[in-house]
Amino acid sequence: MKKIALVAAIAAFAAPAFAQSSVTLWGRVNTSVESQSVNGGDRKVMVEDNSSRLGFKGTEDLGGGLKAQFFLEHGLKSDDGRTKSAFWNREAAVQLSGNFGAVKLGRWTNGSYFATADYISMHNHDTGTSSDALYAFGTAFTETNKVGYFTPTYAGFSAEITAHAGEGADKRAFDLSANYDMGPLHLGAGYGKQGDASQFAVRGLYELGAFTFGAYYQREDVGAGARATRDIGRVSAMYALGASEFHVNVGGTKAGGTSFGARPGVNGTNGGKQYTLGYNYNLSKRTKVYGFYTAIDSTQAKSANDFDSFAVGIRHNF
Secondary structure, eight states: OHHHHHHHHHHHHHHHHHHTEEEEEEEEEEEEEEEEEETTOOOEEEEEEOOEEEEEEEEEEEETTEEEEEEEEEEEOTTTOOBOSSTTOSEEEEEEEETTEEEEEEEOOOHHHHTTHHHHOOSSTTOGGGSOSSSOOSSSOOOSSEEEEEOOOBTTEEEEEEEEOOOTTSOOEEEEEEEEEETTEEEEEEEEEETTEEEEEEEEEEEETTEEEEEEEEEEEOSSSTTOEEEEEEEEEEEEETTEEEEEEEEEEOSOSSOOOSSTTOOGGGOEEEEEEEEEEESSSSEEEEEEEEEEEESSGGGTTOEEEEEEEEEEEO
């Protein structure tokens, strides 16, 4: 009985300590089967990954409202099981957070992207072949070796300020973003700069019953050349009916700036448009099946930079 009492006493003292720490395994597997045509050529059937990922995150309660947290996120290719690049290629960071907000160190995706282009990409979370091929990722979009400050949320407003160290031959960079979320109205803005290159974007999204409407505008300036700047824009809409979602979005960019994405043969310096129609059926809060058609039309003659795809897929969050 004394031994049992001793074990119970130790457990009683230890329980609060265990309760103050937690580690979560999470992720997403998102895979589609697609019929694709590149530059007007013959169609090919492809199995495509749509930004699947595996993540770990943990929190330790330090008391007095202060918490230590870590984030590790690996982007994998669900079509063949390979890694894409560095193992923790999506996020590898540690932070301290409290009533003052949060200070974060490491690697993560810039807030200016999440505040603008990603926010309105509702049909497949801006992943895979139907992701936004026009947004200027290449300008001031350094994700590594960063220090960031995240404000607390006050009256629907929050902001992120990050600086990239510029190690070795790499130039220093910084990224600023702000979000306002209150009721049906959601606004965002982002600005990034590295060396002479910069980008600025604004976003709006409004929920109107079963309808959701969104749009963003981005201005890119690579800092040199006759076509150093370009304007990028995208509008999107969703109609929800029970477990079904109907999506449409259209984007465009003028000639100039950087190459606009990883599509085969696509060169953003020629300008172009992108159209996407999508349908999602939510089997649960974590699992959906979907279909979409996406097309990229370059302004260059003879369809030299065109791409289109019909797709059906499954996405599961865990």
